[in-house]
Amino acid sequence: MDKLIYSIFEQTNTLLLLFVIIGSLFTLSKGADLFVDEAVSLSIRWGIPKLIIGATIVSLGTTLPEASVGIIAALNGNSDLALGNAVGSTITNTSFILGLAAIVGTLPIDMKTISKQGSILFLCSILLVFISLPVFYNGITGMIYQHIGWLFLLLLLLYIQYLIKSAKKSNEFLSETLIEVEDSSLVIQLLKFFIGISIVILSSSLLIPAVEVGALRVGIPQSVVASTLVAFGTSLPELITAITAVRKNHGELAFGNIIGANILNILFVIGSAAAxxxxxxxxxxxxxxxxxxxxxxxxxxxxxxxxxxxxKHKTLTKMEGLCLLSLYGVYLVLNYS
Known part of the structure; x- marks a missing residue:
């Protein structure tokens, strides 16, 4: 099947190939939204507390596009796409999405989130860079070994356990302003759940060969395409959530979601791809x-x-948001220069 898709894309016009990439990113995002919504609905139907849902399913669901792209790319032996998507998404989330959210609305800074979640994110980033050093690979480039991937997944389980305990202590519940739970039959919910998963898998299966063929055709390294175009596309759930949150005066949710998504990009996306x-x-x-x-x-x-x-107001100012957007612009220029 993969060979057939590659064969078709190799004979496809470049402009049409670009439309395939954009369309795959769009359906990937929609499939992830459907999967998360129905997972939440099923969990509530089966009596799982909302705080557990918010700490696990929703957090993991927003990084589902990155994870699906990374896993399928790793299975195809494409480490450039798997790693570039995760690292690029982290940069996109922190600079572009937070910067844009600060400009279009009020983005409060939760010092509790920064001190705890922010510290975890920074430690995960340092760990990623450290284990990537060439000195561990005896060469000029580094390698994230398979056993390191399993270590990241173990750290992910510990992180989820920490989230659940923190949610219970603070009595935090899933906000119903961002996710609406439908009162439909179990069969319909299960059907939508599996449709969402199928859309994510199919979109990723089309996106990866399209990116590979397109990058090869225009002479741009796959790592660059993955860290910019693909990373932006797979970060759409975080972008939509952030903009919706600030417009509904729930900017603190956007900040927390971005930090959580970045932690999962490292532990979940890179971890599963390497494993x-x-x-x-x-x-x-x-x-x-x-x-x-x-x-x-x-x-x-x-x-x-x-x-x-x-x-004093503990908010990310519009000027600071503009600074973050400028950094993202510099990052794009460095990639394509």
């Missing part, structure tokens, strides 16, 4: 010169903005 890849994920040189430095710089700047004592 199923026997050869591991090879790290191209551009990660040491562009991707990793940008990721760490953006996270440091967010931390600085959040803890800036002059920010």
């Amino acid at each position: 199923i890849s026997h050869g591991g994920l090879l790290i191209p040189q551009i990660y040491y010169t562009v991707h990793y430095p940008t990721m760490l710089i953006v996270l440091f700047i967010i931390g600085y903005f959040a803890k800036n004592k002059r920010n």
Whole structure:
């Protein structure tokens, strides 16, 4: 089946191929939305507390597009796409989405979230960069080995356990302003649930060969396409959630969702992609010169903005949002220059 898809795309016009990529990103996002909504509905129907749903299913659901792309890419031996999508999504979430949300609305900074979740995110980022160093691979480039992937997944389980315990202590519940639970029959809910999964898998199966053929045709490295175009597309759930949240005066939810999604990009997306890849994920040189430095710089700047004592209202200002958007613009220029 994969060979047939590649054969068709190799004979497809470049403009049409671009439409396939954009269409696949759109359906991937919609499929993930459907999957999450129905997973929440089923969980509530079966009596699972909302705080557990919010801490697990919804958090994991927003990173489902990245995970599906990363896993299928890893199975096809395409580490550039798997790794680039996860790291690029983290940069996109932190710079572009938070920056845009701060400009279009009010984005409160929850110091509790920053001190706990933000610290976890920064530690995960440092861990990712550290294990990627070439010194562990005896070469000029690094490698994320299969056993490292399993380690990340173990850390993911510990992180989810931490989320559940934190939610119980603080009595946090899933906001019904962002997710509406339909009162429909069990059969319909199950049908929609599996349709959502099928759309995600099918969209990813079309997206990856389209990106590979398109990148090869125009001479752009797959790691660049994955960290920009694909990363932006798979971050659509976070983008939609953030904009919706700030417009409904729930900006603190947007901030928390972005931080949580970034942690899952590292532990869940990269972890699962590396765990199923026997050869591991090879790290191209551009990660040491562009991707990793940008990721760490953006996270440091967010931390600085959040803890800036002059920010009396504890919100991300429009000027700071513009700064984040500018950083994302510089990141795109560095990728394509």
